[in-house]
Every structure is written in C-alpha cells, then in structure tokens.
Amino acid sequence: MRTLKRYSRSWLLDRPFVIARSRSTEIEVVRVELHQDGMVGVGESKPTSRYGHSIESILAEIDDITAEIEGGLDRQQLLEALPAGPARNALDCALWSLECALEGTTPTARLGPVPGSAIVTAHTISIATPEEMADATRRELAGGARLLKIKLDDDRVIERMQAVRAAAPEARLIIDANEAWPASQLEAWCHALAELGVEMIEQPLPAGEDAALATFAHPVPICADESCHTRDDIEALGDRYDMVNIKLDKSGGLTEALAMAALAAECDMAIMVGCMLGTSMAMRAALPVAAYASIVDLDGPIWLAEDDEPALDYSDGTVRETT
Ligand SMILES: [Mg+2]
Structure with a gap:
C-alpha cells in the first residue's frame, strides 16, 4: 500500500535574489512524500510564474493523479500521465527516492x-x-x-x-x-x-x-x-x-x-x-x-x-x- 502526502512550505531568503524579470525575498515550494512498507520517498518542486505555474496549480495537478500514484503508477507511466513541469518533478523525484529506499540504496549511489x-x-x-x-x-x-x-x-x-x-x-x-x-x-x-x-x-x-x-x-x-x-x-x-x-x-x-x-x-x-x-x-x-x-x-x-x-x-x- 502506497500513500501520498503533499504540502507547501515557505522559506525566507537571507538576501534578495534579483534577476532580469523578478526579485524574491521568500520562496514557496511543494513537497511530496510517498510512504510504502515503512519507507518514505520525497520530492520537492518550485513553481515559476514565467512558465505559468503556481503552488495551487502544482497541488491541483498532484491531487488529480494521487489515486493512480497510490495505485502503483511508475515513473515511465508518469511521463505519459502528466506534462513536464514542477508537479511531475516532485512526483518523479519522490518515486526515485522511494524506489531506491525500498532497494536499500539512493539515487546517487x-x-x-x-x-x-x-x-x-x-x-x-x-x-x-x-x-x-x-x-x-x-x-x-x-x-x-x-x-x-x-x-x-x-x-x-x-x-x-x-x-x-x-x-x-x-x-x-x-x-x-x-x-x-x-x-x-x-x-x-x-x-x-x-x-x-x-x-x-x-x-x-x-x-x-x-x-x-x-x-x-x-x-x-x-x-x-x-x-x-x-x-x-x-x-x-x-x-x-x-x-x-x-x-x-x-x-x-x-x-x-x-x-x-x-x-x-x-x-x-x-x-x-x-x-x-x-x-x-x-x-x-x-x-x-x-x-x-x-x-x-x-x-x-x-x-x-x-x-x-x-x-x-x-x-x-x-x-x-x-x-
Ligand atoms: Mg537561467
């Protein structure tokens, strides 16, 4: 049985981050946790308004596919199921993390x-x-x-x-x-x-x-x-x-x-x-x-x-x- 949790979190920057189109003093990210057999896989992503994404849009995309992820959708199937962007990133990284944890390894190893x-x-x-x-x-x-x-x-x-x-x-x-x-x-x-x-x-x-x-x-x-x-x-x-x-x-x-x-x-x-x-x-x-x-x-x-x-x-x- 696999269960998915998702939430957003804010982080203050320690100095302003200024680029050609924006200035940031705080960021908000989405985190996904996948729990299975006592192991947890984690993923994080951040929306970029330049690409039309927001915290709300990421959470909505994740919610729409939660039942399939909990039902065992794998990374290759996820590539077909969601468009490229931060929602798929958080899910894909959580799947990598969980898959490796269940095998007793890590993605970098x-x-x-x-x-x-x-x-x-x-x-x-x-x-x-x-x-x-x-x-x-x-x-x-x-x-x-x-x-x-x-x-x-x-x-x-x-x-x-x-x-x-x-x-x-x-x-x-x-x-x-x-x-x-x-x-x-x-x-x-x-x-x-x-x-x-x-x-x-x-x-x-x-x-x-x-x-x-x-x-x-x-x-x-x-x-x-x-x-x-x-x-x-x-x-x-x-x-x-x-x-x-x-x-x-x-x-x-x-x-x-x-x-x-x-x-x-x-x-x-x-x-x-x-x-x-x-x-x-x-x-x-x-x-x-x-x-x-x-x-x-x-x-x-x-x-x-x-x-x-x-x-x-x-x-x-x-x-x-x-x-
Ligand atoms: Mg660049």
Whole structure:
C-alpha cells in the first residue's frame, strides 16, 4: 500500500535574489512524500510564474493523479500521465527516492556521481549596482567560490561585468541574462564579454526570439535555459545553442532530465545542470545529472535563511552529498 502526502512550505531568503524579470525575498515550494512498507520517498518542486505555474496549480495537478500514484503508477507511466513541469518533478523525484529506499540504496549511489564527491558549483551574483555586484563577488570568493554566475539584464552589461572581473581577476565567470537582451546588442556584448574572459552566456534572447543566435559565430558558448525544457526542444536548438541547462522543474523530474542529458550528448551539445531556488532536498535530486554536466549550478539552498534538514554540504565552492 502506497500513500501520498503533499504540502507547501515557505522559506525566507537571507538576501534578495534579483534577476532580469523578478526579485524574491521568500520562496514557496511543494513537497511530496510517498510512504510504502515503512519507507518514505520525497520530492520537492518550485513553481515559476514565467512558465505559468503556481503552488495551487502544482497541488491541483498532484491531487488529480494521487489515486493512480497510490495505485502503483511508475515513473515511465508518469511521463505519459502528466506534462513536464514542477508537479511531475516532485512526483518523479519522490518515486526515485522511494524506489531506491525500498532497494536499500539512493539515487546517487545508483546513478552517480560518486556519493560524497565534491563538485564545483556556480555561486550566483544577483543584479545590483556595479559596486554592489563587485562587493558580492568579493564575499563569494572569500567564502571559497571559484565559479560565479552573474545575473544581468540589458542595463550596464559591460560596466557590471568589468566591476565583477576587477573584483575577481582569476575566477571562472558565466553569465545569465534570463532573456533580457535585444538581438541588436548580441554580437557586440558577446565579443566584449569574451574579452573579459566570460566562459558561457545563458539565454541572452527571449525564448522564441532566439533565431539571431544561428547567424553569428559565437565567441563564447551560449546555453539554452528558458528555450529548453524537455527532449522535444533539444534537436531544434542545435544551430542556436552550444549547451543546454537541464533543470528538474522544467523537465518534470529526473527521469526526463537523464533522457535529455543522453540526447544532448548525441546532438554534441554540452550540458549544464541548474536549479530554481529550493532546499538541498531538491538539489540532491538533481545531482545525478551533474555526472554528465560540464557546468553545475546547484546553489539554490545557499540563498535560504535556513534549510531544515541539509542533504548537501556547501563549502569551498563545492557541493557534496552529506553522508
Ligand atoms: Mg537561467
């Protein structure tokens, strides 16, 4: 007999998280618990209004399929039963977690990376004034970060990045514009950022308006985030992007995320594993994708004021599963 519980929880951030389209000081997530034979599987997801999701819509999607999940629906059947998105993610991760617990193992022990191994993760710098971004950069470096993901919009792009680079002459820098750039600036900004040693640019143009990416030689690799949710998106992106950012809340779980990683590799695209804000429970569920990723960006929990049952350790710019 399998039983499903679902609930939402709010978490305060310890500092505002500012990106091109939003500013957050608190987040709300949905958690799913699946209980069976004395074991429990857990999953967590977070809605993104950009994709039309809310806490209410996630809970409603879960409620609609609870009887089938409790009746034994498996992960492959779930792929057909629900569309990609955070509701399917919470359920898929809970199913992985339960399946492994019943076998006396864990998803990472089964899928990789080697449990306990330290993986370099990006640490995010929010949008602020150039001086504030330089200060935040120095704080992250002092805390051990070595790969920084700089959030940008379409304002003071080069000025902000010059300030960050001056504060971090040696650090690896990637940037995320969250769809905020006009195509008219793309080439000039990409070349200037290449000169600043930026090693990757994430989603510069709006999804659906990214055709301009196909018509110029990329001076730095460009990664699809908002343009890439599931396997269905990947092949069409090959002439525009060099890399895809796989996130469980977009793919609708680890099962689809692993299939995306395999398809991206077939299409000669590099892989980044990313996250929405969330607890370490949600990030741990994405760790198996890190085994295939050249960039890991799973710093969501370090934005929280507290993380009730830390499943991951963050130190010296890396993330590792607690043992
Ligand atoms: Mg992004």
